Amino acid sequence: MLGLTITQWLFGILSLMAIMFALMVVFTRNPVNSVLYLVLTFFCIAGHYLLLNAQFLAVVHIVVYAGAIMVLFLFIIMLMNLNPDTEPRKHIMTRLIAGVIGGVLLFVFVGALKGAEQLQLTQSGASQIGLIKNLGHVLFTEYLFPFEITSVLLLAALVGAIMIGKKDTNINVSRNS
Amino acid sequence: MIQLVALVPLFPLIGFLINGFFGKKISKSLAGLIATLAVAASFVVSLLIFFELEHAEVKSHVVTIFSWFNSDTLKIPFEFVVDPLSSWFLLIITGIGSLIHLYSTGYMHDDEGFARFFTYLNLFVFFMLLLVLGNNYLIMFVGWEGVGLCSYLLIGFWFKNTEYNNAAKKAFIMNRIGDLGFLLGIILIFITFGSISYNQVFPIASGANGTTVTAIALLLFIGAMGKSAQLPLYTWLPDAMAGPTPVSALIHAATMVTAGIYMIVRSNIFYSMSEIASEFVAVIGVITALFAAVIGLFQNDIKKVLAYSTVSQLGLMFLGLGVGAYSSSVFHVTTHAFFKALLFLGAGSVIHAMGGEQDMRKMGGLSKHLKITYATMAIATLAISGFPGLSGFFSKDEILAHTYEHSPVLWFVGQVASMLTAFYMFRLLFLTFFGSFRGTHEQEHHLHESPSSMTIPLIVLAVLSLVGGVLGLPEFWGMTNWMHHHLDVLILHKNPSTMPHDTEWMLMGIAVASALATIYVAYVIYRQKHIVPLPEGEKMPTLQRIIYHKFYVDEIYDALVRKPLDAMSAAFKFIDTKFIDAVVNGVGDAVNGGSGLVRKLQTGHIGFYIFAMVIGIISILFFVFN
C-alpha cells in the first residue's frame, strides 16, 4: 500500500486524527464539544503510545486523562452551565494574530529541526521497557523517592482543591470586573 | 584602696543615674543631698587613695577594670592609672567639686531645673574623673569629650535663652576644633608606637623620630588649646559665663579647663623631646596670658573679668609647661583652682545678693552687706595678684622663675601679664565692694548675705587660698617643695634649676614690688578717685574701646570664618538646588515618565500577557537556534 508499512499507515492516520481533533478543541464554540474532542485527541495519543511500545503508559493515559481529568472538566462545565450562546469570543483580529503567531512558532520549530539527523526508531519487538514489570522496577528503585514525593503532591492537591472549592461564607470578594 | 579606684568615678555616676532618672520625683533637698554626697564620697575615697599612695613604695599603679577593645593589633583595656599626678587631680576635682556642689544647693535653690542641674554636675565630675584616671589616651578622650558635652549642657542650662544657647554651641564647636587635633594626635601615637596606653608608650617614646614626636606634641596641644581656652580658641570661655555661676566655678575655672594642662603634664615626655613644640606651647601661653589680661582690664561684667582672668592664668600655666616646669604648672593649677573657684563662688554670692545683676557699674559698697563674701573675695584677690605669702604668690613665682631661666623675654611678658592681673582683680574688688552703692533702690533693700550652704565653701576655699602655698614652697628658701617631689616620678626628662639664689630673690622681689605697685595704682584710680567705668554707649578713648570690645576677636572670627562659610554655603546651596537637584529630579522624572509609557503595557488582561509570553518564547527559540 503505497510502499508504506502498516506501522507507517497507523502513524499517519493517528497523527492526522490527533491534529484534526486538537484543532477542533480550539475552534469549537461549545465547551462541551471541546472536551469531547480533547478526549478523542487523547485516545489518538494513546494509540501513538501503543505504537511506541509504551503499553502501560497508554493504559494509564486513557484512565487518568480520558477517564478522570476530562470527566472533571466536563463536570465543571456542566456545573457552570456554559453553552455556545454565552460563550465569549475574542475579536477576529486577535484570533488572526494568534494564528499568525502560531505559524511563526511552527516556522521556528521547523527551522530548528532542519539540521537534525534523521534517526529511525529502530527498536524491535524485543524492547520490553514499556511493560509494567519493567517500568515498575525502574519506578520503585531508581525513582522511588520522587514517586513517594508525588504521593505527597497528590495529597496536597487533594486538600488544596477541597479547601479552595468549599463554599466559604466569611470571605467577601468584591465583585467588580 | 588603690585597687578600688573605680569607686571614685562610680559614685558620681550613681548620683547622675539617680538624679537623671528620678530627679523629678524626689524632693529638691534630696536631689542636692544625693549629688553632693556622691562627690563627697568620691573625695573621701580619693583622700584614702592619695595617702596610701604617699606611703607606697611603688608610685604608679594600673588597675584594670575590663578589656575594652580587643581586635588584632588594637588592644585597649579599660584601665585606670593611680599615680601622684592622677591622685592629685582626683583630690582637686572631687574636693573643689564637692564644695561647689554644696554651694550649688544654696545657689540654685529656687531654680526649677534643680535636679537636672545636679544631674549634669555629677555627670561632669564623672567624665572629668574618667579623663584623669584613664590609663590610655582613649579613655582620656572619652572623658575629654564627656566634659565637653557636660560643658555644653551646663552653659546652655537656661536653654530658653537663645543667647545662652549660642554660647553653649560656641563652646561646643570651639572644643570640637581642638578635639580633632587631639584625636589626630592619639591616632598618630597609635601608628607610631602601636599602643596608646601610657605605661607602654612613654618608655619607648624616646626612641621615636623627632619630627613625629613634634607632630604628636603639636596635635595634642591643639586639643589642649580648645579645652584650656588658649589663643586662638579661647573665645568660648568668656561666653561660657552664660551658665549658672557654680558651673563657671567648677568647669571654667577649677577643673575642666585644666584638662589641657593635665594632658600635657601626662605627655610631658613628648614636649621634653620636642624643642619646637614646647617653645610653641610657651609662646602661645604667654601671648594668651597677656592678651586676656589686657582684655580683662576694661570688662564690666563681674564674671567676664573672672573669665578673662582664667584665660590669662591658663596662659601662665602653659608658659610653665612650655619651659619644662611641669610640677610648677600643676602647682599653679592647684592654687588657681582654690582661688578662682573662690572668686567665682564669691561672684555668684554677689550676683545672688544683687538679684541676678552682673554689671559691676551697678554695684559698689557691698562690703557692708556681704561681709563673709567680701572677706573671702579679698583673700582670693590677694592670692591671685601674687601678694606675698598667699598661694598664688608661690605658684606664679615658681613658673616665672623657671621662665626667666629659659628666656628673659618670655619672663618679662609673663610678669607684665601678672601685673595686669593684679590691676584688674583689684579693680573688680574696689568696684564691687567699696564706694557707694550704684544699683537701684530696690536692689539695695534686697542685699543680704548668702545662706551658710554658700558661705561655708567660700570660707573653706579662702583658707585653702591662704595656705595653699605650703604645697610648693621655694627651694631656695631652704624649704622642701612638696609638689615638686610629689610629681618627680612622672617627669621623665628633668632639667634641674641651676639658677643662682640671688637671681631668684631678685625675681621674687620684682614680682612682689610690681604686684604691690599695681595694687596701689588700682587703689588710687578706683578707690581714691572713685572712677567708675563709663556706662554703655558713651564714647571711650580708641584704645580702651578696642580692648573693651575684646580686640574685636569675635568680629574678626566672624569675618574670617563665618562670612566665607556663609558665602560658600550660599554658593553650594545654589549649586545644590539648581544643578544637583535638577539632575536628581531629572532622573526621577525620566523614570517616572518612562514608567508611564511602560505602564501602558500592564493592561491587566491575561490574554495580552499570554501573547507577550509566546512572542518572548518565539524570540528566545529564534535566537537560540540561529
Added chain:
Amino acid sequence: MLNGIPINYYIMLSAILFIIGVVGVMARRNAIIIFMCIELMLNAVNLLLVSFSTLHNDASGQVFVFFIMAVAAAEVAVGLAILSMVYRHLKTVDIDLLNRLKN
C-alpha cells in the same frame, strides 16, 4: 513490532500539537478551554518524551511521563477548584473580564 518511523515525524507531530495548544490559549477567552489547551500542550510534550524513550531504549522518559501525569492531575484538581471559585464569585470565567491584575 518494528517501527520504521523517523524520530523527526514524532517531533513534528508534538510541535504541531503543542502549537495548536498555544494558539488555543491565545485565541480563546474561556478559562476552561484555555486549561484544556494547556493539557494538550502537556500531552504533546509527553508524546515527545515517550518517543525519545523508545529511541534510546531508556525507561526514564516513560517514568517522567508518569510523573507529569501525576502533576497534571494535581494541577487540574487545584486549577478547576480555583476556576469554580472564581465562577462562584464573578459568575464568569472569561479571562478578558478577569483583569484585576492591573491594580
